Amino acid sequence: MSSTLERHVVALGGLRVGEGPAVVISDRVSLRERGGRGADAAERLRDGVTLAEPAGAADLPAIAARARGVVIGSAWTRDIPLIRAVAALGLPVVVERRPSATLEEWLGVAAYVAAEGNDQVILCESADLGLMRAAREASGLPVLADLSGNISTSPDPAPGGGAQGVRLGAELSAAAVAAGADGLVVGGSAEERALAEEAVTLVGALLRPEAPGTLADCRQAIDRVDAALATLLERRAELAGIVQRLKPVGGFAGRDPARERALVARMAQRAPELGEARLAPVMNAVIEAGLHLAEERARR
Structure with missing residues (x-):
């Protein structure tokens, strides 16, 4: 040893x-x-x-x-x-x-x-x-x-x-x-x-930190991150649906721009390389996807 x-x-x-x-x-x-x-x-x-x-x-x-x-x-x-x-x-x-x-x-x-x-x-x-x-x-x-x-x-x-x-x-x-x-x-x-x-x-x-040395290994590592990301996005959408039912005003009309900006700022602290400017459109898309899903479920 x-x-x-x-x-x-x-x-x-x-x-x-x-x-x-x-x-x-x-x-x-x-x-x-x-x-x-x-x-x-x-x-x-x-x-x-x-x-x-x-x-x-x-x-x-x-x-x-x-x-x-x-x-x-x-x-x-x-x-x-x-x-x-x-x-x-x-x-x-x-x-x-x-x-x-x-x-x-x-x-x-x-x-x-x-x-x-x-x-x-x-x-x-x-x-x-x-x-x-x-x-x-x-x-x-x-x-x-x-x-x-x-x-x-x-x-x-x-x-x-x-x-x-x-x-x-x-x-x-x-x-x-x-x-x-x-x-x-x-x-x-x-x-x-x-x-x-x-x-x-x-x-x-x-x-777990990874340092893949080949293209194939790197793609496998990306696939693992994407799997975790998909799971988290699905969970976030579920929670967003619950929030819509609890809010006095739900849906797109109930969006809170100040809270969303604060959310992006907190995320940028965990992902400083991406920063707020890059994270903001990503989170806007995530939020909108959750709202669309909540509306679709409400119509069922």
């Missing part, structure tokens, strides 16, 4: 963890869940699985042949012989934090892997988003947020359905990206992956 805190990037199959937008990983297999060993590992791992956690050293040949990365699970971060064997595979290594481990202990396991000659190290945390941020800042290593155990659960299920669970899953994903996660590990269901990808697209576009 480098002694400096430059931004580390780890190639995990076709993913680049720690560079640009956060990644979403839905295929993490633990061979410890059913106590698999050796030949059983070859049967349970499909070719190209992103992450695999061994139950023991006998699983490592199958993982080396089939997986793109190997996990040092939170339950065995003190198993030094197995950690040494994992590091020797030459695969990217994801180091989970043991629930009781301090930041220093967690980073110590990562340093041990690097000392064995493998600097393709990624950290992974499942509970403490603040600790995840601290680990990123202290080490420079990429950090994954493991939400696979709780992304679609809810302590207060919605009556008659799982809407509350869906909402909670989206909030967890968004919170992890906002905290600086370089990727999300989620359950294997299509719904869970969709929630995580939406959070990466919307929250990541707003909060």
Whole structure:
């Protein structure tokens, strides 16, 4: 592991963890869940699985042949012989934090892997988003947020359905990206992956700095920003419709030029390069679009 805190990037199959937008990983297999060993590992791992956690050293040949990365699970971060064997595979290594481990202990396991000659190290945390941020800042290593155990659960299920669970899953994903996660590990269901990808697209576009180096990467970054922009514009239009119902005088007749100028001035503080002169016509178009939509809905 480098002694400096430059931004580390780890190639995990076709993913680049720690560079640009956060990644979403839905295929993490633990061979410890059913106590698999050796030949059983070859049967349970499909070719190209992103992450695999061994139950023991006998699983490592199958993982080396089939997986793109190997996990040092939170339950065995003190198993030094197995950690040494994992590091020797030459695969990217994801180091989970043991629930009781301090930041220093967690980073110590990562340093041990690097000392064995493998600097393709990624950290992974499942509970403490603040600790995840601290680990990123202290080490420079990429950090994954493991939400696979709780992304679609809810302590207060919605009556008659799982809407509350869906909402909670989206909030967890968004919170992890906002905290600086370089990727999300989620359950294997299509719904869970969709929630995580939406959070990466919307929250990541707003909060994660990007420096694309190719035209294709730049266009993908613009697409992510446009997706977030469309979502925000739709939400603004909904709120504008509510405002029209609450105003004594609604519609175009109820426009407040002074408030609109103040709005543009506040936005210019967040977007000084654009400035008020460029933002004013943009916001005028946004406001008018919302008013037209409100009028159309009123006539339905």
